[in-house]
Amino acid sequence: MxxxxxxxxxxxxxxxxxxxxxxxxxxxxxxxxxxxxxxxxxxxxxxxxxxxxxxxxxxxxxxxxxxxxxxxxxxxxxxxxxxxxxxxxxxxxxxxxxxxxxxxxxxxxxxxxxxxxxGLGSKPEVAAKGVSLISHPDIRWGRRDIKTVSLLPNVLAKQAAYEQHAYEAILVGPDGMVSECSSSNAWIVTKDGALVTRPLSNDILGGITRKRLIDLADAEGLRVEERSFSLDEAKAAREVFVSSTSSFAMPVVRIDDSVIGNGHPGSIVTNLRARYFDFLESASGPLWYGH
Ligand SMILES: Cc1ncc(COP(=O)(O)O)c(C=O)c1O
CATH class of the missing domain: 3.30.470.10 (Aminotransferase class 4, branched-chain amino acid transferase, N-terminal domain)
Incomplete structure (x- = not known):
């Protein structure tokens, strides 16, 4: 065809x-x-x-x-x-x-x-094992909230990740704070189980999946903190994950040389990913193809 x-x-x-x-x-x-x-x-x-x-x-x-x-x-x-x-x-x-x-x-x-x-999403084995990130300087412009086709810094960051056999590049500002990833939003889970992701501003793209995951986390009774976090805080976090339209909520088990948690996908992201699949299954919007 x-x-x-x-x-x-x-x-x-x-x-x-x-x-x-x-x-x-x-x-x-x-x-x-x-x-x-x-x-x-x-x-x-x-x-x-x-x-x-x-x-x-x-x-x-x-x-x-x-x-x-x-x-x-x-x-x-x-x-x-x-x-x-x-x-x-x-x-x-x-x-x-x-x-x-x-x-x-x-x-x-x-x-x-x-x-x-x-084709949507990675093979289930990828999420089951968890992925690695490399850190990369965020050299983008001041309006990252607009989804422009101007993606050169994102392309360079993603290429650096691929060359180092990593799934994504986590982008870090000159102040050491994480903005997001080259094509996904970044999240951490703190030691006491709170989900943290950067608040909406001109610094990040407001991910549609990010928003959906916040709603699903709320419904699960999880605490969500929309605040900035540093690369160091991410490396020491209990769990890390990234979110996007095609990765859903993807567990991260390594950033650069730092192993996250026990090196396996954490229970909170694993549960949240399952809730995201429930949401996909329950979708009642218009059917565009099939029956
Ligand atoms: C820079 C960036 N951040 C975040 C996202 C995630 O957004 P969404 O969940 O709407 O796919 C994307 C998706 O392409 C992106 O390019």
Whole structure:
């Protein structure tokens, strides 16, 4: 079966899909994106992803290319045409195509691309064993709360992690405090069992999974503290984990040369991950593919 992409109003073969060389996303990384999981044919936390997409666009003063209902319709069609039951949908919107010049172009419609891919999350063995992180300086700009396609520092950090056979890079500011990871939010569990993650601000991306896990933790009666923590505190924590649309809640058993806890996934993250799967199973949103 051929993969299908949506590009500016048309469904085209993925291998032929293209945007213009003067698309501002290509030339200035002047655009935003979203990634939504599809679980058993349903989008996960769909409203949260559309809310964040609208906010990212608003912050960059890029017009919505269509209504939210329109976005829903196209996303559903891309998922359906690619027969994705478990996977992700990727949505990218840029300020459009215009002769290269820094100021915003006038009367230029935004460009929109959507693709869908099969496969969601790592193999169960990965979470069962836990993953390692490397620490890396956070060299990103001051608006990390906007989900822009401008991901070069994230790419460099993730590459450093891959080269050291680590799952993720945990990003650390000049003050020694952790912001998040290259493509996920960072969490620790303190000795007395509190979950700690950095509060929302311009310093981190407000993860949709982060928000969902806070709600699930609350429902479990766990204490959640939204505060900053240092790399040293993370290395000495009882448990560490990362969260994202495709990793859910992923246990961490090592940061650099420091073993976390007893070197195995902790009980709190293991339980929280199970609750996240319960949430995925209980999803009652619209069915985009299958029955
Ligand atoms: C920098 C960064 N932080 C956090 C996240 C997690 O966000 P979400 O849970 O919405 O996938 C991502 C996801 O791509 C990310 O790129």
């Amino acid at each position: 051929s993969r299908i992409a949506y590009v500016n109003g048309q469904y085209v073969l993925h291998r032929d899909a293209a945007v213009h060389i003067e698309d501002r996303g290509y030339q200035f990384s002047d655009g935003i994106y979203e990634v939504t999981a599809i679980y058993k044919g349903r989008p996960v936390d769909n409203d949260g992803h559309w809310d964040r997409l609208e906010r990212s666009l608003r912050e960059l003063r890029i017009d919505m290319p269509m209504t939210r209902g329109g976005l829903d319709l196209v996303a559903r069609e891309v998922v359906r045409r690619n027969r994705v039951r478990n996977g992700i949908i990727y949505i990218q919107i840029t300020r459009g195509v215009s002769p290269r010049n820094h100021p915003f172009p006038k009367d230029t419609p935004p460009s929109i691309v959507m693709t869908a891919r099969h």
